[in-house]
Amino acid sequence: MTSSLALSRLLQLCSANLPVGGFSFSQGLEQAVELGWIDSADSTYDWCHTYLQQAMLHSDLPLLALQFEALQKHKLSEFEHNEAWITATRESSEILMADLAMGKAMLRLLGNLQDLQTHQHFAVTQQFQSLSFISSFALAACLFDMQPDDMLTGFAWTYIDNQVAAATKLVPLGQTQSQNLLFKLAAFIPHCVANYQRGPVNELGQSLVGLSMASSWHEQQYSRLFRS
Numbered sequence: 636m637t638s639s640l641a642l643s644r645l646l647q648l649c650s651a652n653l654p655v656g657g658f659s660f661s662q663g664l665e666q667a668v669e670l671g672w673i674d675s676a677d678s679t680y681d682w683c684h685t686y687l688q689q690a691m692l693h694s695d696l697p698l699l700a701l702q703f704e705a706l707q708k709h710k711l712s713e714f715e716h717n718e719a720w721i722t723a724t725r726e727s728s729e730i731l732m733a734d735l736a737m738g739k740a741m742l743r744l745l746g747n748l749q750d751l752q753t754h755q756h757f758a759v760t761q762q763f764q765s766l767s768f769i770s771s772f773a774l775a776a777c778l779f780d781m782q783p784d785d786m787l788t789g790f791a792w793t794y795i796d797n798q799v800a801a802a803t804k805l806v807p808l809g810q811t812q813s814q815n816l817l818f819k820l821a822a823f824i825p826h827c828v829a830n831y832q833r834g835p836v837n838e839l840g841q842s843l844v845g846l847s848m849a850s851s852w853h854e855q856q857y858s859r860l861f862r863s
Contacts, residue, residue: 644779648772649789651796655740655768660733661801661861663849668805669856670849676812679802683795683820686843687827691794694724694841695769696787696831702773703783706759714759714770720836721767726847729854733862734767741771751778787828795820804860 651658664682667673673682698721705714725731745751746760759774766774769790776786795817803813832839853859 641779641781641785645781645785645789648775648779649793649796651800654744655737657737657793657797658800659862660737660797661805661853662730662733662798663727663846663853664798664801665805665859665861666849666853666856667845668802670852672845672849673802673806675806676808676816679799679806679808680816680819683798683816684823686794686798686846687791687820687823689843690841691791691827692830693832694839695794696791696827697833697839698724698836699769699773699787699790700783700831701836702770703776703786706773706777711759711762717836718767718770720839721769724840725767726843727850729850729862730847734769735765736862737768738766738771739764741768741775742766745771745775745778748778784828787831788824791824791827792821795824801861 647653664673667682673679698717701717702714702721705711705717722731722734725734742760742763742765760778772790772793773786776783776789781789799808799813799816799820802808802816803810808816853861
């Protein structure tokens with residue numbers, strides 16, 4: 636059962652105020668809006684739901700679970716191996732840059748949370764100069780003593796929260812439309828947590844061609860609100 640403190644830590648980790656820079660990245664959404672692929676709340680829902688079905692179920696959540704388990708069992712060599720696989724699954728230079736930038740910011744934050752410095756996993760924050768956001772999120776979940784399902788739920792929430800926040804500015808969407816989108820997308824998160832792909836790391840991955848193309852083209856977009 637999730638304790639009140641663990642729930643508070645989860646809310647902190649998933650807060651838009653967490654200084655990891657998630658608000659700076661659109662994950663290809665900005666170019667998709669520029670191309671006319673996304674122009675409404677419905678098409679925003681389709682974009683986000685597709686990512687949940689494909690990347691979350693087949694790549695992000697299983698890799699996050701593996702990283703959490705590796706840390707819990709103190710298997711740092713396995714943790715490093717999985718980290719290399721995670722970065723290999725980022726399909727464009729912008730998506731990889733965003734993932735590493737957010738991961739590095741998370742590492743920096745964890746290293747400066749003074750009350751964590753006696754935790755058994757705290758030393759891991761000193762061993763890596765850089766980590767993906769998935770790996771650093773798993774590390775934060777260990778440091779915050781979260782339950783695995785709570786961690787997975789929180790990670791999926793951070794994705795839809797960032798995407799809907801970006802869509803609110805880009806499409807644009809009204810505040811009520813955005814809240815309806817969050818409400819609808821969040822209903823799919825329990826399915827993701829219960830049904831993500833299990834298996835060895837070398838069987839995990841996804842290919843979202845449209846997302847990869849949008850992210851790559853975004854590098855050349857004439858004017859941008861977001862870094863990726």
